[in-house]
Amino acid sequence: MQILRSLLFRLASTAVTLVGVAVIVFFVIRVVPGDPIAMMLPPGATEEDIARLTALYGLDKSIPEQFFIWAGGVLQGDFGTSITARRPVLDLVLGRLPATLELSIMALVIAVILGGVAALTGTRERGTKVEAGIDVANGMALSVPDFLWALILILLFGVAWPVFHISGRVTPSLDLPFVTNFYLFESLLRLRFDLWADIVSHMFMPALALAIPLAAIIGQLLKQSLKETMHLDYVTLSRTKGYGENHVIIREALPNAILPTLTLVGVQFTFLIGGTVIIERLFSYEGLGNMAIDAVINRDLPLIQGIVILFAVIFTVVNLVVDLTYALLNPRLRHA
Amino acid sequence: MADLYQVENLRLSFPDLTRKPLLGPAPRTEILKDLTFTIPRGEILGIVGGSGSGKSTLGRVLVRLLEPSAGTVRFDGRDITHLAEAELRPLRRRFQMIFQDPMSSLNPRHRIGRLIAAPLRLHGSEDPEKGALEALDQVGLPRSFASRYPHELSGGQRQRVGIARAIALRPDFILADEIVSGLDVSSQAQVLALLEQLVAELGLTLAFISHDLSVIRRLCTRILVLYRGEIVENATTAELYDNPRAAYTRELLDAIPLPDPDQPWI
Ligand SMILES: Nc1ncnc2c1ncn2[C@@H]1O[C@H](COP(=O)(O)OP(=O)(O)OP(=O)(O)O)[C@@H](O)[C@H]1O
Ligand SMILES: [Mg+2]
Numbered sequence: 001m002q003i004l005r006s007l008l009f010r011l012a013s014t015a016v017t018l019v020g021v022a023v024i025v026f027f028v029i030r031v032v033p034g035d036p037i038a039m040m041l042p043p044g045a046t047e048e049d050i051a052r053l054t055a056l057y058g059l060d061k062s063i064p065e066q067f068f069i070w071a072g073g074v075l076q077g078d079f080g081t082s083i084t085a086r087r088p089v090l091d092l093v094l095g096r097l098p099a100t101l102e103l104s105i106m107a108l109v110i111a112v113i114l115g116g117v118a119a120l121t122g123t124r125e126r127g128t129k130v131e132a133g134i135d136v137a138n139g140m141a142l143s144v145p146d147f148l149w150a151l152i153l154i155l156l157f158g159v160a161w162p163v164f165h166i167s168g169r170v171t172p173s174l175d176l177p178f179v180t181n182f183y184l185f186e187s188l189l190r191l192r193f194d195l196w197a198d199i200v201s202h203m204f205m206p207a208l209a210l211a212i213p214l215a216a217i218i219g220q221l222l223k224q225s226l227k228e229t230m231h232l233d234y235v236t237l238s239r240t241k242g243y244g245e246n247h248v249i250i251r252e253a254l255p256n257a258i259l260p261t262l263t264l265v266g267v268q269f270t271f272l273i274g275g276t277v278i279i280e281r282l283f284s285y286e287g288l289g290n291m292a293i294d295a296v297i298n299r300d301l302p303l304i305q306g307i308v309i310l311f312a313v314i315f316t317v318v319n320l321v322v323d324l325t326y327a328l329l330n331p332r333l334r335h336a
Numbered sequence: 337m338a339d340l341y342q343v344e345n346l347r348l349s350f351p352d353l354t355r356k357p358l359l360g361p362a363p364r365t366e367i368l369k370d371l372t373f374t375i376p377r378g379e380i381l382g383i384v385g386g387s388g389s390g391k392s393t394l395g396r397v398l399v400r401l402l403e404p405s406a407g408t409v410r411f412d413g414r415d416i417t418h419l420a421e422a423e424l425r426p427l428r429r430r431f432q433m434i435f436q437d438p439m440s441s442l443n444p445r446h447r448i449g450r451l452i453a454a455p456l457r458l459h460g461s462e463d464p465e466k467g468a469l470e471a472l473d474q475v476g477l478p479r480s481f482a483s484r485y486p487h488e489l490s491g492g493q494r495q496r497v498g499i500a501r502a503i504a505l506r507p508d509f510i511l512a513d514e515i516v517s518g519l520d521v522s523s524q525a526q527v528l529a530l531l532e533q534l535v536a537e538l539g540l541t542l543a544f545i546s547h548d549l550s551v552i553r554r555l556c557t558r559i560l561v562l563y564r565g566e567i568v569e570n571a572t573t574a575e576l577y578d579n580p581r582a583a584y585t586r587e588l589l590d591a592i593p594l595p596d597p598d599q600p601w602i
Binding site: 239244 | 425432433443444455458
């Protein structure tokens with residue numbers, strides 16, 4: 001009951017947030033200088049051409065009027081038509097979404113594995129040089145932003161020792177049998193490991209660049225809370241019961257140390273998704289972020305709106321998932 | 337062998353991080369200074385002393401959560417002073433420990449039944465669940481508690497679960513560190529009576545750390561008085577009360593509860 005009520009409340013407040021985001025974005029991008037029509041037309045277009053096109057995209061009306069036309073469409077699932085691509089915004093955006101989702105989730109998985117291993121190793125070897133080394137590595141990983149990691153990785157594994165692809169999502173000459181845009185996932189389902197390997201080899205560096213700072217945060221925070229948990233009486237007691245160090249850390253300490261990390265990872269994951277914009281650009285990865293940059297450069301107003309709304313939806317869904325997981329994992333909430 | 341524990345010239349020091357120089361190792365402070373004593377089988381040994389005198393540290397050495405810096409600790413004739421964790425593991429069943437705070441002593445995620453049964457399974461019990469239920473019987477808790485979570489119990493009940501977890505393993509020795517300090521007076525009396533009864537029934541040897549001399553006097557057969565990491569008195573309860581030899585012991589007996597000699601009153 002309690003959970004259901006708070007879920008309904010969350011959904012309602014999510015709706016309000018989304019409306020707020022929509023309003024702000026809509027007005028801001030229209031106030032910012034830059035005229036989409038001017039960018040579309042070849043030099044030497046006549047006044048009439050400009051007026052005709054402006055009317056075609058509804059840009060001759062007042063901004064509030066434009067907003068209500070657009071919002072009315074959105075409520076019916078119509079996000080308008082991209083000015084540059086001349087295709088429905090919804091199709092474009094949903095077509096790119098799988099690429100960005102796969103990249104972000106791959107990055108999250110890498111970050112959790114790297115950060116988790118660092119935290120567990122650091123806890124096991126607490127007080128030794130190994131722990132000191134892990135702290136130094138964490139500090140370095142944190143103080144370099146993701147796009148610099150991207151450049152470092154490109155230099156290392158793209159140029160100096162070219163083992164990974166540095167651009168695109170898949171080798172263009174390959175024949176793709178996919179019906180969805182979830183290439184990574186679908187290639188696995190179809191057991192096409194050759195394609196899967198190609199896709200992973202394209203994704204690996206951008207995903208790693210996104211993952212490194214998050215891995216450092218996970219490693220640091222989880223190690224901290226693991227070390228605190230290791231001092232709790234019941235953890236000490238499990239040692240006196242005869243359990244080995246690995247059992248004590250993983251089975252006793254970890255489940256209770258993981259909660260604070262989980263909340264933070266939720267927040268950081270939304271930053272990571274934000275980071276895909278620049279990382280996708282650097283690796284020419286055909287995802288939402290790359291499309292967002294093009295849309296901004298071309299002042300493609302409907303497309304910008306669509307992408308921003310989609311990002312906002314993703315962020316709120318991530319937060320919701322984190323909160324639900326937190327409630328599931330927290331014994332005090334579960335049995336209350 | 338009459339003595340379960342034989343402790344000789346035990347020393348233990350910790351690095352003192354407050355005095356650590358910028359480079360190089362921190363100087364060490366000695367917490368336990370040259371302790372020699374034995375714990376005869378079947379005795380209830382009271383360990384008393386002011387706050388910070390090293391009682392808990394000594395207790396943790398006895399159950400080998402801490403490794404001594406010098407000296408020897410023999411358990412049942414076997415030198416356990418520097419045994420590695422892996423060598424200790426099969427022995428650990430035999431010396432158990434109960435902590436002061438019954439809530440933090442129990443993993444909040446597990447039911448009582450599992451909390452008692454899991455260590456039994458680890459040590460190769462045929463039927464851990466049955467062992468857990470029997471342990472609940474022995475500490476006077478209903479068997480239905482096996483399916484409860486720790487937060488669904490009162491403080492006294494949780495402390496009984498802590499005792500049940502210890503005795504279920506059929507240990508030779510139990511270390512009880514201030515186990516009744518957090519309880520109200522009537523739960524205190526019940527837990528102490530239970531402990532006394534179990535020690536007699538199961539032939540346990542018990543070390544009981546406490547600030548409370550009235551409790552120690554009732555429960556313990558021998559008393560060890562620690563003062564700043566040194567033993568100032570080691571006598572039977574009767575001897576100690578009739579004829580306290582150390583000045584510090586007299587002070588202890590006169591002034592209960594005892595403030596830390598180094599700390600001003602707050
Ligand atoms: N891990 C540690 N590192 C450094 N110093 C420690 C450590 N554990 C304990 N000490 C110090 O050792 C001394 C003895 O501590 P201990 O916990 O054994 O005292 P105690 O007699 O149990 O006190 P209390 O009655 O307050 O529980 C204290 O001065 C304490 O600060
Ligand atoms: Mg203590």
